[in-house]
Amino acid sequence: MSLLAGHRLDGTSLNATSRRDWLRAVCAAAAGSSISQLHAAEPATGPDAQRAFGYLEAICKLGPRISGTEPMALQQQLVGKHFTALGARVSLQEFDTPHPVHGTPVRIRNMIVEWHPETTTRVLLSCHYDTRPRPDEELLPSQRNGVFIGANDGGSGVATLMEIGHAIPTLPMSVGVDFIFFDAEELIYQKPGKFFIGSEYFARQYRDQPPAYRYQAGVLLDMVADLRPQFYFEGNSLRLAPDVTRSVWAAAKAEGVKEFFPKVKHTVIDDHLALNQVARIPTCDVIDFDYPHWHKRNDLPAACSGETMAKVARVMLRWLRNL
Numbered sequence: 095m096s097l098l099a100g101h102r103l104d105g106t107s108l109n110a111t112s113r114r115d116w117l118r119a120v121c122a123a124a125a126g127s128s129i130s131q132l133h134a135a136e137p138a139t140g141p142d143a144q145r146a147f148g149y150l151e152a153i154c155k156l157g158p159r160i161s162g163t164e165p166m167a168l169q170q171q172l173v174g175k176h177f178t179a180l181g182a183r184v185s186l187q188e189f190d191t192p193h194p195v196h197g198t199p200v201r202i203r204n205m206i207v208e209w210h211p212e213t214t215t216r217v218l219l220s221c222h223y224d225t226r227p228r229p230d231e232e233l234l235p236s237q238r239n240g241v242f243i244g245a246n247d248g249g250s251g252v253a254t255l256m257e258i259g260h261a262i263p264t265l266p267m268s269v270g271v272d273f274i275f276f277d278a279e280e281l282i283y284q285k286p287g288k289f290f291i292g293s294e295y296f297a298r299q300y301r302d303q304p305p306a307y308r309y310q311a312g313v314l315l316d317m318v319a320d321l322r323p324q325f326y327f328e329g330n331s332l333r334l335a336p337d338v339t340r341s342v343w344a345a346a347k348a349e350g351v352k353e354f355f356p357k358v359k360h361t362v363i364d365d366h367l368a369l370n371q372v373a374r375i376p377t378c379d380v381i382d383f384d385y386p387h388w389h390k391r392n393d394l395p396a397a398c399s400g401e402t403m404a405k406v407a408r409v410m411l412r413w414l415r416n417l
């Protein structure tokens with residue numbers, strides 16, 4: 095697939111067909127046995143809040159994951175290994191962009207994680223995995239050159255998708271799903287800067303070199319770990335992808351997750367705009383824009399909640415099952 099030109103991180107993954115064969119064999123073996131044995135073949139638990147939080151901590155321990163830096167490369171290894179071990183196909187979509195300060199090329203890498211790649215009806219779940227270079231929303235100018243870790247803004251989407259990945263191989267669903275990790279969402283040292291370099295490249299590639307499949311819908315996760323989460327309809331999502339947006343909030347209701355409110359509060363510009371307007375993939379943004387530490391030094395794991403990420407994971411798994 096031309097869209098996925100890039101190198102495999104690991105060639106040892108179990109492919110989707112053999113995973114299903116294995117699952118079928120497990121079910122066939124259980125067919126004549128007791129109910130308890132049948133249940134033993136199913137996933138025992140849903141998303142695990144502690145495990146999700148552990149992923150968030152591991153990502154943040156790498157330091158700021160600014161596009162083109164060593165910690166970003168380490169994150170790519172960590173995330174790639176995680177999904178390969180779970181049976182997904184992992185590739186990188188790579189290109190260069192001029193560094194916004196000194197103009198030398200920065201290698202940008204969107205990561206693409208494919209589940210059931212043979213299925214031609216597909217959806218995508220996405221997030222950005224780079225972090226903003228500086229905490230430039232700090233009130234005091236002297237603090238705006240500090241370290242920005244980006245636990246919620248940059249880390250939480252990754253950790254939540256890592257947690258969701260555990261459930262995908264055995265999830266009953268009729269579509270294939272790709273997880274897309276956008277690089278260079280905010281490679282911005284000085285405002286105003288260029289946002290969404292990775293997602294815009296991905297969307298143009300999808301439009302200009304169409305793959306053999308189509309994405310039917312997409313969801314973007316951004317800042318999904320607040321201790322006191324509030325997920326409202328996002329204005330651009332409701333305008334550009336009303337059906338997808340409503341279906342996600344319906345999944346939250348069905349799942350009993352009360353932190354999803356079906357009314358608009360914020361309208362934001364985010365990676366989902368390129369997906370909607372360039373790639374024409376109806377995509378909604380699940381974003382909690384009432385996070386007090388947005389672009390500040392205290393966007394740290396201590397300001398985040400594994401329970402919130404597990405709730406978002408449950409909503410997304412319900413949404414995938416319902417498709």
Ligand SMILES: [Zn+2]
Nearest residue numbers: 226247280389
């Ligand atoms: Zn940000």
